[in-house]
Amino acid sequence: MRISFDWLKTLISIDQPAPAIGALLTASGLEVESLEELEGTPGGLRGVVLGTVLTCERHPDADKLSLTTVDVGDDTPRQIVCGAPNVAAGQRVVVALEGATLHPSSGEPFKIKKSKIRGAASEGMICAEDEIGLGNSHAGIMVLDTDLPNGTPAADYFGLGSDTVFEIGLTPNRADAASHYGVARELRALLGQPCHLPEVSGFTAPTAAPANAIEVVIEDEGAAPRYAGLLLENVQVGASPEWLQRRLRSIGLSPINNVVDVTNFVLHELGQPLHAFDADQIAGNKIRVKRATADEKFVTLDGLERSLKAEDLVITDANGQPLALAGVFGGKTSGVSEGTTRVLLESAYFSPAVVRKTAQTHQLKTDASFRFERGTDPNMVPVALQRAALLLQEVAGATIAAPVVDVYPTPIAPTTVRLRLSRVDRLIGQHIEPARIRQILTDLEIDIAEQSSDEWLLTVPAFKVDVTREADVIEEILRIYGYNNVALKPHNSASYLAQFPNPDPEVTRVKIAALLSGQGYSEILTNSLTNSQYFEKDGEQDASLVRILNYNSIDLNIMRPTLLYSGLETIRHNINRRQRDLKLYEFGKTYHQNENGKYQEKNKLVIYLTGNASGETWQQKSEKAAFHDLAGAVQQVLAALGFGGAASQPVQHPYLAGGLALLVHNQPLAQFGAVSPSVLKQLDVTQPVWYAELDWDGLVRKYKPTLAARELSKFPEVRRDLSLVVDKTVTFDQLQQIARRTEKKLLQSINVFDVYEGPNLGEGKKSYSVSFTLQDFTQTLSEQAIEQTMQKLIGQFEKQAGALIRK
Structure with a gap:
């Protein structure tokens, strides 16, 4: 999820730089994965300022050049040679100072240097609009009408300041933060600064419905608890103004037209999805929110015909003709086009489970479904509708033609949670003053309905869909209080000593990883999902495969039964980029379904070796990796776990062209050999690969760390x-x-x-x-x-x- 810092600052007062805000959000659970600097124009007009032409005379050695002095806010005016015919004393102009790099509308960027032009020194450049990339005119310099002081950055004057965009890895439980206003609410609690919704007090609508007003009927209240619509007329569909386009581009969206852009803008500002229908395409001036008819055909906005399911929730007209998949995607025939003049704005609250199932069934993932699936705020429905209507009045000349239709038969009540202060201290491990807890809850819009000395009855707003239990509220308190503010005890100790015969699996894994890394192997981490076609035999697939019912890609439709194929994909990727000498290992799980339908997970350690085992030096030539290179690595792993000298036997492995198994307590816990040529051909791997697979669960289960020591022998061997x-x-x-x-x-x-x-x-x-x-x-x-x-x-x-x- 992308959040614009400049956009965020329109909703809450922030006096800290973007990196500090990013660190604050990450510490509270909204992980900022990256910060991206965006410039309003190439180069950001750095080194370009406003100035005033003090004097203007003809150049003594050139009739078409003028010799000027320009005040750019410094103590000493700059002498600048200018070739524009319209330059004159007293003008407010745009000046590129020495050292600035200009990005013109056409041609390559160039740097301003101190120079001599026909014998006269020039300490900058008075600019035309095409020379700074703000237009195509080169008829003369830009003459400004402004009272801003000399030296003001031109980017500030033109509103082209840079922006910082946060890339937030939003977890599924934080639907409340899936918008700029949601992040602003989070910062309100973290910074103690008030945040505010966009102003909608100017919204007014007619009190009486016209003859062509749109009626709304909800036929499935469980799937659509709230549905609101607003009719707009005299809409002029066209390009959005620059400020709106710039907002959308900052978060990675491409502007489409002013109507669609406004719905996208409000979605990312308030977190409430909207949809715009061409009102003239709604037969009978009636909206019906209902379940679809099984196998009904519907053409969506992307031009694809889809076969609907009986459980899909659809928006239809009076005749039952689908207009949109509710909360997911609109229909092609009812969408806004260049000829649209009447628009019905939809703002609704749909059941997350219904939207999630429809989106998965039809493999449609949109910004709207992303939010509806996780849960939106039913109370934001009318606010978003009014905000969008005011914006469409501004950017599309729309008029509000009818009252808001808001069908909300059973309002969704806030969640009630009992909070015990003693439980807060126990789970957090530190006493937090009740006054501080009260302030945190207030900032999070969680009201205290009743209270006693230790127990409070809280009312949690509907937008906090993940806060339903006492433990959830305590987590909210801890997030804002700060994990780093929970002090550790000065001494961690125990009153007894004990032997722990069972080794920690994680410590054991780290030990073996360090061993393999020390031998030049690199650890990889591959996807647990893979392609079922890898495991087809004569058109039939293994019944033990664990299939994904709602997969997004046919290439990732099962849980992997072996780590081999994902590792070979990594090897192929590297070979195709001329990285042919590879020593890799991976700890991972495999997944199987037994005959009883039960699922099994098994931990494995796999090792790959391909290309040259050692690099070429002046002392020796490189040598191809061989069976014994891999066997040595496997035996060292076993020796480190106390299984040195394991017996071996030949093994028939489905993916190996001959192999060997090492036995630990008569159990084959390691198998290795050359990968079968047929498997390599299937994966397009063009060179031999040696592969080892170790039963990590079995090795850890049998591993008993011991410390054995004896005196060095005094007698020779x-x-x-x-x-x-x-x-x-x-x-x-x-x-x-x-x-x-x-x-x-x-x-x-x-x-x-x-x-x-x-x-x-x-x-x-x-x-x-x-x-x-x-x-x-x-x-x-x-x-x-x-x-x-x-x-x-x-x-x-x-x-x-x-x-x-x-x-």
């Missing part, structure tokens, strides 16, 4: 090597497990340092060159003990793996 010829089906992991089962005391580590395959080994054979590190922590190993250990290992390799020992 010994290394022995063996060359084992085995069948190709035998893995190094199998050999490692055999060795560790055979010798548990002396064997400290085992490592493979060479693998060889060749015709001299025989068909289906390969050779592992393996090193063994032996050490005894109580004595120096004797040659006899070493030999006995190695013979024992050799015997088991021959027996269990069918190994042949190469001499």
Whole structure:
């Protein structure tokens, strides 16, 4: 949501700069995501001021030039050479000072420098309107009629001052702040300054209805509790004045015409959506607010024909012909056009649930539906209508032709909430004086209907749709009081010591994230929504997919069953921008639906590796990422969690072209390998990708942090090597497990340092060159003990793996 600072200042007095106001709003819960400076014209007319021509003489060396002295508010007048034919002494003019950069209506910007023109010094420039980008005329300099002092910035004179726009990340519960007036109300409580609604006291309407007045009938009061309409005549549809266009552009809206612009202006000023109908297109001069007929066809303003649902709320004419989807979108035939002269202004309060369902069903998200879905203020309906009518009188020459029709059969009562002051202190954790609480509630327009020493009965206005409970009121008090004003205790301590056997999952995650980041991996965060077409097989989709019923995009219509595809989208995005060497990891959830229709969430840690594993240097060439680069990262994660030396086994993974699983307590909690070429082709990824998926829930559940320490051995370790010829089906992991089962005391580590395959080994054979590190922590190993250990290992390799020992 965009909020103009200048616009805001028309509703509340603010004497602080925009950054300070942004920080104040953020601290109260209206998070200002960014501040954007807007200039009324390119360059903002910086360095351009008003001046007075004191003297004007012909240039001694040029007949068409004049030599002038100009007072620009300094102690010393400036000498300026001017070529305009209409320059004369006594004129009030626009002067660009030395150093100013001008942005003309045509051509490139240019900078004003001190120069000599035909031998005469010139210390600035007297400007024509095209030279400062305010018009196209170059017939002469601009001559002003003003009493403003010399040196006044030209931007102030022309009303082209810069503006600051707040980009506010509005949370769904803060519908009360979805407008400039809503933000002004918030600042009233934060600054202690009064805010005010735009003046509508000048609104007058006829007391008697004319023959062509519009009748309003609400046929579904639950869906439309309040509906007001006002008939305007003699409307001249055309372009809006510059001030109105400038207001709309400041918040990112494009001006359309004066009627539509006024409805948009009032919506963003007061938070109340309005709609303008061409009154001549309303058959029978009657508005009916009713539910639609199932499968009824309706062409909306965007030119699309839509099939209505029976639960849709529509605005129709006397014949039942739809004119608009209530609170969402208008109809093409009833919209305001250049030929419109009679306008019916609509201002209403619609049920948030009804509007939300219609907007989701028809995939229509508008500024109006955004506000109606969250809840608008039913009491703002007549105020917004009067404000818009006065503006249309001003900008479109409209006349008010009939009394306001305001159908409000059952007024919406304010919410009543019981507040206990002791509960305020308990939830906030700090005592706040009752007088301060009273002031905050008053500034928030929450009235105290009854009160006792500890308990107050409050009346909450209808525009605060999210404040319905005592806890909500306390949150409102805390927001305005200030989270930062709640003091922390000087000492946080406990009266006992305890062991916490279960590790904090978040602390564990941070630990592993630091480990991977230290190895050069970058953490990514991808969307939990993905495309169901990724998971189609022969035109059929997996029944376990968790589908989104009200998705906004076909590309994001399910909850992801795996993190692989969103990660590959990130990899593709980077590869397409020539970032080919990637080491990435992500912690995230996957979502599944079991056979019983129950939903499951599972936490995963995934790792991606593609391109070169290391960069090219003068010492070594770059090397492509390989399986063992990824395996090393996975094993380090497991080792950090206390699962070093995990057993492995081949695994058939749906997205991998062959892979390996690491077992923790006989459970496969890590799977990794090369991503299948078919999956890479599906995602348009043009280079191999290595992928690992770890069951984070299982790892955290089994992880028991321990601190083990022992004295460094005083006795040396010994290394022995063996060359084992085995069948190709035998893995190094199998050999490692055999060795560790055979010798548990002396064997400290085992490592493979060479693998060889060749015709001299025989068909289906390969050779592992393996090193063994032996050490005894109580004595120096004797040659006899070493030999006995190695013979024992050799015997088991021959027996269990069918190994042949190469001499």
